[in-house]
Amino acid sequence: MKKIATLTSGGDAPGMNAAVRAIIRGSKHFGIEVTAVRHGYKGLIDGSFENLQHTDVSGIIQRGGTILKSARSDEFRTEEGRKRAGDQLRKEGVEALIVIGGDGTFRGATLLSEEQGINTIGIPATIDNDLIGTDETIGYDTALNTAMEAIDKIRDTADAHERLFFIEVMGRDAGFIALETGIASGAEMIVLPEYLTSLSEIRESLNKVLKARKRSSLVVIAEGDQTGGAVKISEALKKDFEQYDMKVAILGHVQRGGNPTARDRVLATRLGFEAVQAIDQGKSDVMVGIINNNVTFTPLKDTFGKIKAINNDLVALAKILR
Amino acid sequence: MKKIATLTSGGDAPGMNAAVRAIIRGSKHFGIEVTAVRHGYKGLIDGSFENLQHTDVSGIIQRGGTILKSARSDEFRTEEGRKRAGDQLRKEGVEALIVIGGDGTFRGATLLSEEQGINTIGIPATIDNDLIGTDETIGYDTALNTAMEAIDKIRDTADAHERLFFIEVMGRDAGFIALETGIASGAEMIVLPEYLTSLSEIRESLNKVLKARKRSSLVVIAEGDQTGGAVKISEALKKDFEQYDMKVAILGHVQRGGNPTARDRVLATRLGFEAVQAIDQGKSDVMVGIINNNVTFTPLKDTFGKIKAINNDLVALAKILR
Amino acid sequence: MKKIATLTSGGDAPGMNAAVRAIIRGSKHFGIEVTAVRHGYKGLIDGSFENLQHTDVSGIIQRGGTILKSARSDEFRTEEGRKRAGDQLRKEGVEALIVIGGDGTFRGATLLSEEQGINTIGIPATIDNDLIGTDETIGYDTALNTAMEAIDKIRDTADAHERLFFIEVMGRDAGFIALETGIASGAEMIVLPEYLTSLSEIRESLNKVLKARKRSSLVVIAEGDQTGGAVKISEALKKDFEQYDMKVAILGHVQRGGNPTARDRVLATRLGFEAVQAIDQGKSDVMVGIINNNVTFTPLKDTFGKIKAINNDLVALAKILR
Amino acid sequence: MKKIATLTSGGDAPGMNAAVRAIIRGSKHFGIEVTAVRHGYKGLIDGSFENLQHTDVSGIIQRGGTILKSARSDEFRTEEGRKRAGDQLRKEGVEALIVIGGDGTFRGATLLSEEQGINTIGIPATIDNDLIGTDETIGYDTALNTAMEAIDKIRDTADAHERLFFIEVMGRDAGFIALETGIASGAEMIVLPEYLTSLSEIRESLNKVLKARKRSSLVVIAEGDQTGGAVKISEALKKDFEQYDMKVAILGHVQRGGNPTARDRVLATRLGFEAVQAIDQGKSDVMVGIINNNVTFTPLKDTFGKIKAINNDLVALAKILR
Structure with a gap:
């Protein structure tokens, strides 16, 4: 045998x-x-x-x-x-x-x-x-839902205060979680490792969104993003959005567990x-x-060592619908 | 415009x-x-x-x-x-x-x-x-998870009592929910509208499973099953499994709602x-x-009026792994 | 020792x-x-x-x-x-x-x-x-939340269709689950074993609520209710509310399980x-x-064989706020 | 009026x-x-x-x-x-x-x-x-459950790796959330703002727990703890527990939201x-x-400006059962 x-x-x-x-x-x-x-x-x-x-x-x-x-x-x-x-x-x-x-x-x-x-x-x-x-x-599917449910909760509190939230999700080299949870939670902006997103782009995008009188704004950021993650980005933008109550949330290890x-x-x-x-x-x-x-x-x-392509249609879609 | x-x-x-x-x-x-x-x-x-x-x-x-x-x-x-x-x-x-x-x-x-x-x-x-x-x-994906989480809870109580549970999920003409939630919850048997499952088959299958000293047994049944749903099946089998504490659970409308x-x-x-x-x-x-x-x-x-094929490999797999 | x-x-x-x-x-x-x-x-x-x-x-x-x-x-x-x-x-x-x-x-x-x-x-x-x-x-607290979350899901679908739902929760002799989940889910009516609620009372109450143009109506019923549970009540009222899409949901054994x-x-x-x-x-x-x-x-x-009093203030409150 | x-x-x-x-x-x-x-x-x-x-x-x-x-x-x-x-x-x-x-x-x-x-x-x-x-x-009750469910997920991954986790929950001045979620999630240690817990105490406690061959160890820390929160504590203990894979999780704003x-x-x-x-x-x-x-x-x-007493029996109980 x-x-x-x-x-x-x-x-x-x-x-x-x-x-x-x-x-x-x-x-x-x-x-x-x-x-x-x-x-x-x-x-x-x-x-x-x-x-x-x-x-x-x-x-x-x-x-x-x-x-x-x-x-x-x-x-x-x-x-x-x-x-x-x-x-x-x-x-x-x-x-x-x-x-x-x-x-x-x-x-x-x-x-x-x-x-x-x-x-x-x-x-x-x-x-x-x-x-x-x-x-x-x-x-992957479980992590998506765990992260999304956490972001839903943050949306509750963000809406209550009309706040600006920078939320970091897992994904050191890949933006799959950030992209799909960002779309699923209606994030106002998504920052992925697959694209170089400059601070000025983020600044400009946020300005547009905030002008459109959104109730609150959530930026979902993959941990592996090239600009440096949620903490760095939020600090760099602090001066530009002084009138907003900016908060950072790093979802961390909860994303690995759960049924x-x-x-x-x-x-x-x-x-x-x-x-x-x-x-x-x-x-x-x-x-x-x-x-x-x-x-x-x-x-x-x-199976490894190469970059698995994310769905660029989804990336574009997220920008259109925010 | x-x-x-x-x-x-x-x-x-x-x-x-x-x-x-x-x-x-x-x-x-x-x-x-x-x-x-x-x-x-x-x-x-x-x-x-x-x-x-x-x-x-x-x-x-x-x-x-x-x-x-x-x-x-x-x-x-x-x-x-x-x-x-x-x-x-x-x-x-x-x-x-x-x-x-x-x-x-x-x-x-x-x-x-x-x-x-x-x-x-x-x-x-x-x-x-x-x-x-x-x-x-x-x-569909939400209903799957809602039904599965309900079945997980029933598994808790079924295990505690070593019971035989007949669980009816939605699906009048199609067994998709029953098949996937049955696999996902490790059901001991799955009854689908796509197949004619006779009472004697169910009886035989359950006997096999119960002999193998399972802690509890869950039978997941699509509402549209041709033998008549959870209530009818459980009643027809009552005499054959007298020594077991048989229960019926019809998940019903909760499967339509939820985030x-x-x-x-x-x-x-x-x-x-x-x-x-x-x-x-x-x-x-x-x-x-x-x-x-x-x-x-x-x-x-x-798009309608025809039968959408379920995955027969999954049907076979469910039987092998139970 | x-x-x-x-x-x-x-x-x-x-x-x-x-x-x-x-x-x-x-x-x-x-x-x-x-x-x-x-x-x-x-x-x-x-x-x-x-x-x-x-x-x-x-x-x-x-x-x-x-x-x-x-x-x-x-x-x-x-x-x-x-x-x-x-x-x-x-x-x-x-x-x-x-x-x-x-x-x-x-x-x-x-x-x-x-x-x-x-x-x-x-x-x-x-x-x-x-x-x-x-x-x-x-x-008790877990069962409350399990039942309430199920009712929340039913509310989603009831709202979508502007339906009349009769929901049966556990409680053979006691209405604790029905009372608290009824309040927590904003039920339009609660039927408890501790009170004899006649069909005419239920009919009258529902008429009042439905006239007030509620989006949907949920009646939460303890299984031990003296009028006979969700199935009997809904059948007895069918003629009186013909214009409504009436549905019954019996939450059943899911209420016992879960973390x-x-x-x-x-x-x-x-x-x-x-x-x-x-x-x-x-x-x-x-x-x-x-x-x-x-x-x-x-x-x-x-500790047993006697009736544990439910909170009558809560019973009154439920009627005021519906 | x-x-x-x-x-x-x-x-x-x-x-x-x-x-x-x-x-x-x-x-x-x-x-x-x-x-x-x-x-x-x-x-x-x-x-x-x-x-x-x-x-x-x-x-x-x-x-x-x-x-x-x-x-x-x-x-x-x-x-x-x-x-x-x-x-x-x-x-x-x-x-x-x-x-x-x-x-x-x-x-x-x-x-x-x-x-x-x-x-x-x-x-x-x-x-x-x-x-x-x-x-x-x-x-309060919702936040307790939200934090506890997050810690349950972390327990899954901590168990898988036999890790040492420092988890920070909300509570700037009060340890209610930390105390009750700590007990509810079976935390190996709980650090509260109400007590001055020195690093040497934490070190000693952890050593005891780890010697007893626990599968994994979770330390739940209130953000207002006097030693400085999860990040500071974990950094100060890094040298003492070099053989362990130490991780920090700050639950943050998710604790405010949710149904x-x-x-x-x-x-x-x-x-x-x-x-x-x-x-x-x-x-x-x-x-x-x-x-x-x-x-x-x-x-x-x-109603404010004074310290609301936590339940010292629970504090003692947490230590006994860990």
């Missing part, structure tokens, strides 16, 4: 547990034995394997975080560390490894595969949605199952994704 | 307001005048027109329901009624009408177009997701804008939708 | 887990050994004891349901059954039993104490809030700790409660 | 709208005319009065923020400003003013009363719960009505509150 292992790594994303559940339960369907690794690559090096049964993954589909835990591992960044990880997998009799995570996770998995000859299958899970080879990553949305649970369930099926069918070193509603397989090494 | 009108009709769906906002604000972009009709087709016959300005649609993107109201209109079902509606539109100088709703709404719109020569553009908005010509309808999700707000915003753009570009009698992330136009008369 | 046991019984209520956590962790503080009983009185008879440690109750304070499970036990309703339960407790060396539940649970506990000489301490946990000896029971509110978690934490402290101080056969912000102890046998 | 006015001022709090609704609708009951003031004291000076009718306050009970708006007014801080406000009220024929807000609002109201002879009635509304004369202020909880809506509804009734009964210059479930009246000038 074929044996595989699975782990979660990097920043946690809501829906990781749903993927783990699908892998554990899906493996039985294919007659594959599966072992879970605790604490990501760190646990892989330490040999923290644990067999999980069908009922061990009951009641986890609705939970945020990851029951397999995640951890940083400086050792895995070294070739020697990856050698030890490979040894552990061989010792355990594991033929393939399913890694659930983002770009950092896939970089590591690619090296593990190249150096140690371990077949690694990737499942894209990161709230940032910045991986090539899938329309959406696991956790996954229906969409993330279904996506994670599908991808978890497809990853096992891919192994059963002999595929190797690919990331499983969904593009245009179809399951796709992209060489794992091609 | 071209003048158009818009209305919402049929069952309300979260996101309708976001579409209205995009139409009102998007019209300005194209130099089109827009008037809103209150109370759907009933208001159209009565001539309840109202000009809405940019700020009139501030603060509505996050609200469920529809600020334009919806209503039944028996009169509009008659040719004479539609004649009066056409007269009102001509009197008002309206060249095109954007209708936001589901299959009943589009049937009416098609007749209005055919008989009265009014260009009608459809925006798909129904929680049931049963329209041809778009991957998702406005309101729209990020996905529904963005979808509604895009479709609202695209509907106006379609008119600006001279398109007529089409429904605007999004298929595989691309904006599409389907003749309005082809 | 003194040894105690704890169990949850009857309908589950959000916050039960927080109470269990406080009992397990609080016991250590008093140098008391604690064992948990699975499946309520049924498990007690079966001797399903399990020692839970400090970390076993990590991460449960935020969960609905009960990790100790609850179950019906016909056997415990017999004197022989209670004799077996007493034997199990004596065999296990348990000196006192903390029961978390509602009136049925406390009835059983009182008999267990009287017949078997077991010191039983009650912690009030029921969403119905119908126990004497505490201002609020665990789970507890802050108030329920804090209340449960306090009561769990105080129950252990009561045992440490030699108290016996009491229910611990909070009245006017002070911890109180009421003889367990006096 | 007697005429009164009402306004909201200071930081907005969820439930303010429910109070406004109860004032508008309750006034009719007493045959009192009521006018609403927009933008707090600023609007009072400007004479921004507006008569609101019964249906104008439909559909606002469930909304956060304040439909009357709030605003800063430097002018009202001067005697001349208050003179102008008094003049406006006299010109409008207003005999009494109901102010909804916190300590700053009540300070202003007290001066207005003393200098201008305007009868001012206070309704306590601030998320901080720091007013004397009521057990709870409007908005009010059932408890806040009922409280606000009661207080709004009681404020009008107090005027009808000839009471003057008092704040209406609820202590031990009874309506109380406290001289407005005695």
Whole structure:
């Protein structure tokens, strides 16, 4: 009987547990034995394997975080560390490894595969949605809604005071969260890492919006924006908008947690199952994704390091409707 | 300057307001005048027109329901009624009408177009997701999450008592909500209108699941299921599962309301804008939708009356993982 | 070292887990050994004891349901059954039993104490809030918010259509949930078990409200209402309000589940700790409660079987403001 | 017919709208005319009065923020400003003013009363719960739940990574939010403004907790804490806990917004009505509150400037159970 292992790594994303559940339960369907690794690559090096049964993954589909835990591992960044990880997998009799995570996770998995000859299958899970080879990553839809609900609350208080709010959402390299939450919350301005937005542009835009007698103004800013994030931008504009009560809100880590949305649970369930099926069918070193509603397989090494295009129509639309 | 009108009709769906906002604000972009009709087709016959300005649609993107109201209109079902509606539109100088709703709404719109020569553009908005010509309808994603969160709560109490729950979700003709919420909540069984599921199949499936020592069992049933819905099924099975504490939960109208999700707000915003753009570009009698992330136009008369296929892979997957 | 046991019984209520956590962790503080009983009185008879440690109750304070499970036990309703339960407790060396539940649970506990000489301490946990000896029971605040949020969603759709909704909330003998959710959701009428509300009164009230040109009307009805609940009332009034689109919504079991509110978690934490402290101080056969912000102890046998008064000022207020 | 006015001022709090609704609708009951003031004291000076009718306050009970708006007014801080406000009220024929807000609002109201002879009635509304004369202020319960739900999400991600999180909640002078959300979220440590907590105490406590092998550690800190808030504390401890992945989360303005909880809506509804009734009964210059479930009246000038005691039993309990 074929044996595989699975782990979660990097920043946690809501829906990781749903993927783990699908892998554990899906493996039985294919007659594959599966072992879970605790604490990501760190646990892989330490040999923290644990067999999980069908009922061990009951009641986890609705939970945020990851029951397999995640951890940083400086050792895995070294070739020697990856050698030890490979040894552990061989010792355990594991033929393939399913890694659930983002770009950092896939970089590591690619090296593990190249150096140690371990077949690694990737499942894209990161709230940032910045991986090539899938329309959406696991956790993205939940993060969108978490951020949007927080901005809705801020809109309540902004409206009450007719205030100017600078709201920073997650997205170090990608503006997906900022763009979609900005549109969904009717933000008066959206600042993305994909575009260089100068202070004078922001100033001019805000002036236009404020002249149009809006009740309040929300500027949604991706943390990775090139002008420097919500704190820097608000400080730089303080003098220009002295008559306004300016406030900054950095949404931060709440965006990573929470129960996954229906969409993330279904996506994670599908991808978890497809990853096992891919192994059963002999595929190797690919990331499983969904593009245009179809399951796709992209060489794992091609899924990161490139910029995933945001929807420019949405960017334009946000400007028109504000 | 071209003048158009818009209305919402049929069952309300979260996101309708976001579409209205995009139409009102998007019209300005194209130099089109827009008037809103209150109370759907009933208001159209009565001539309840109202000009809405940019700020009139501030603060509505996050609200469920529809600020334009919806209503039944028996009169509009008659040719004479539609004649009066056409007269009102001509009197008002309206060249095109954007209708936001589901299959009943589009049937009416098609007749209005055919008989009265009014260009009608459809925006798909129904929680049931049963329209041809778009991957998702406005309101569907919100309804999914509302139903799923309710089922999560029922799971809490089902687990506490190790109970057997029959949960009926909306979907008179289509099992989209039942299928996706069933998967997302880890339901032990899903009963859909698209398949004839006999009582003996349900009995057998439940026996298997209960033998596998699950903590509790949830059966998610679409209201339109051919065996007769949650009440009938649970009563028919009472004798077979006497040792279990059987309960029925009919989620009902809560599934229509609530603040729209990020996905529904963005979808509604895009479709609202695209509907106006379609008119600006001279398109007529089409429904605007999004298929595989691309904006599409389907003749309005082809969007209803046919069965939209559910994802059979998901149906199979649900059975494998339970 | 003194040894105690704890169990949850009857309908589950959000916050039960927080109470269990406080009992397990609080016991250590008093140098008391604690064992948990699975499946309520049924498990007690079966001797399903399990020692839970400090970390076993990590991460449960935020969960609905009960990790100790609850179950019906016909056997415990017999004197022989209670004799077996007493034997199990004596065999296990348990000196006192903390029961978390509602009136049925406390009835059983009182008999267990009287017949078997077991010191039983009650912690009030029921969403119905119908126990004497505490201002609020665990789970009540969460159920209020769950029901209210559902009614808010129904309001969205009721407003969209200008409909007449009959909404049934939990409360077989007590109208607490109906009264407070009715006020909180701005219901046009509230029907409680504590008052005999005739159909003609309901008809008259509704006529008044509808004449005043309300956008929509919601009637919130406790399931235990003497006229017969939402279905019966709506059917009896159908002829009188033919021109309205009448709908019924029965909120049902969703009201029992869900993550507890802050108030329920804090209340449960306090009561769990105080129950252990009561045992440490030699108290016996009491229910611990909070009245006017002070911890109180009421003889367990006096906590049920009587009607807990609802706030008549609130009843009057609801009528004035609708 | 007697005429009164009402306004909201200071930081907005969820439930303010429910109070406004109860004032508008309750006034009719007493045959009192009521006018609403927009933008707090600023609007009072400007004479921004507006008569609101019964249906104008439909559909606002469930909304956060304040439909009357709030605003800063430097002018009202001067005697001349208050003179102008008094003049406006006299010109409008207003005999009494109901102010909804916190300590700053009540300070202003007290001066207005003393200098201008305007009868001012206070309704306590601030998320901080720091007013004397009521057990709870409007908005407090909602803020508790908002903060707690955010911390629950952070717990998900903290657990996944076994991290050390420093979470700052609102409360400049009072630790109510920090104390209750800390208990409700099972925080490993709570830092309050009411106690001087030295860095060495925090260090020692954390060491104890971390040794006990907790899965993750959350420190909840009130913004007004004397050691300097989450950022300062985390930086000062960085060296001592180098092996841990330390993160800071400042919840910020989201805590002010959102739909009010059932408890806040009922409280606000009661207080709004009681404020009008107090005027009808000839009471003057008092704040209406609820202590031990009874309506109380406290001289407005005695409600602020003093420290409202937190529950020391809860502080002790939090330490025992962590």
